[in-house]
Amino acid sequence: MTEPVTPAPVFRPARHAAHQPRWDFSDGYPPVPYPEVAERIGEVLTGFGRTWPLAEHPVEGGREETVAALHAPEYLAFLRGIGETLEEGEEYVPSIFHGDLSAGPLRFRGGMFTAEIGTPITRATRQAALDSAETARRAAAHLLEHGGHVVALCRPPGHHAGYRRYGGYCFYNNAYVAARTVTAAGRRCPVLDVDYHLGDGSVEFAGEAAPYFSLHADPWRNYPHLDAGWDGAGRTHVHLATLAEGTDGEAYLAQLDDALTALTATRPDAVVLSLGFDTAATDTIQDAAVGLTAADFEAIGVRLAATGLPVLVLLEGGYDVAGLAGYAEAFARGLGPAPDQRRTTV
Template sequence: MKVVFSETQRRHDPSFFLSSGTQRPNPEVPRRCDILLRAALGAGLTQIAPDDAGLAPVAAVHKPDYIHFLRHIHARWREIDGASAEVIPNIHPDRRNGAYPASAVGQAGYHMADTACPISAGTYEAALASAHTAYHAAGLVLDGERAAYALCRPPGHHAFADLAGGFCFFNNSGIAAQALRSRYDRVAILDVDLHHGNGTQGMFYGRSDIFTVSVHADPIRFYPFFWGHADERGEGEGLGYNLNLPLPRKTGDEGFLTALDVALDRIAAFAPGALVVALGLDAFEGDPFQELTVTTKGFGRIAARIASLGLPMAIVQEGGYVCDALGDNLASFLGEL
């Protein structure tokens, strides 16, 4: 198996984020790349760099005004007298169907869901390289690879078509799934991150060709709060093509695997031609977020269950933050594919 990784992804290096009103060090840092890449190579994967695919893969799932915003907002922001070094929104609209503001401050509020996705001088280039990484991994699957691992950072599953959030800017898993649609009539996205993939859900909520499934910590008291509940099933043509399986706090291996079996049975019923795995390692018992308690061996069991579907798959890295076992968790997952 190949691991796709771009060094350009290191250019995004956020200094902090706000959590419960408190400024804290941002956990989505370049060091994650070092740990995960070392683990992937140690597991026997071969490293390759993605091709520069331009904007077409991103524009297939993201709106033009949003792409333009991400590309130019940092330079515009820095022209504001007294502005912060990174773009951090301080106002948000109460609806999405109002006027589109001309100011950088207004657009930051419109296109950024929270304060966990600060934009610095290197963010756009890093996010685009991360998108290219996912797109290239999907291309390897289209070329006949059984599986490919996209080491993406910044991650993507909280990014909607025109909204950044939760450390995410371009929706890498969505980009990979859309690329796989060029050959397969139906593609499934299975998100096993600690947090619900709200951006991915929103991106495909009205579609029946991409089935979105997420196993995650119950959002009733946890990010992303407003999305990820069991009654969210899709809308219009997409009704019945979204499945959320929220888990109680501190759920461990057995509870996670029980929910995963439900997810895999539903994916099998959808009969997709290919699968995107939005791989979060932050359900780990020792992850800084500490909401679920999956073990290192548990990630191997998760991978083995997913592999039993027998589908070609693009594995797209989402969460999983710096802790002693981060690399071991990835190695455990990759070792069972």
């Protein structure tokens, strides 16, 4: 008789679709339709469901306490305050940028917490982002209690969110909410970021118990467009690998193997995977081509499975909505059969 397969635990914010900005002004006028759309979650969920039976856990009621240990009080207060000033359908982007606008009107202050106009804030944004962070926290708590792999379909994403900074469609750093939930239990939990973009926010939170490993397109030529004084590559517990323009699956997987060798050398108990599907060849958000296919996403899953570590799969980017289900299905197939609860707890 075949042993029943335990469904994969999938946590997702129940009300994320209320956060639905219309425009991304990153490239100036005219703006482009905002690519970080609610449909992304359903497509990734569909893809995972083609490989695994799923046990869905909708999450709502996220509170500021979940992110207070990560983000600056003045930044949290800004997000709290600006949302309350917005009318239904209104989108806020800063009109002025400076390091200290704290003495100015509330509507000026956004420009000291971001350096771009591609991440509008709506009336629903803060609560959606808090629910997304709570999704990460609950997924990590599940992993601690039951072991095995866990999925957190976070939206909005989070890896660009720093201590006092938002941008790149991110507001709170979901990956480090999850990692610190695990490390607070005395475990070691690195973050492996395979999104197309460098998680410049995640770099700020790396530490001995939760180091940061990233494979990404050149962050000077692509978002987040770092300035010459950026020192992230020199930080302790930060391991960065830049992808050459034109990187294909073979070259990508070779660099991933190097990253995983360094990651497993830290003797982790679990890993948070900041999973972006925007390295796919079909994703138009890229400024420098990286050409991963569904087979490559499957190979990424295979390599994660080979570590023997419990993996918290946490969604970051990926904007080819039509292709997301296929890429997610391939990744899940590579990671293995439905993550079950037969593993020892972390």
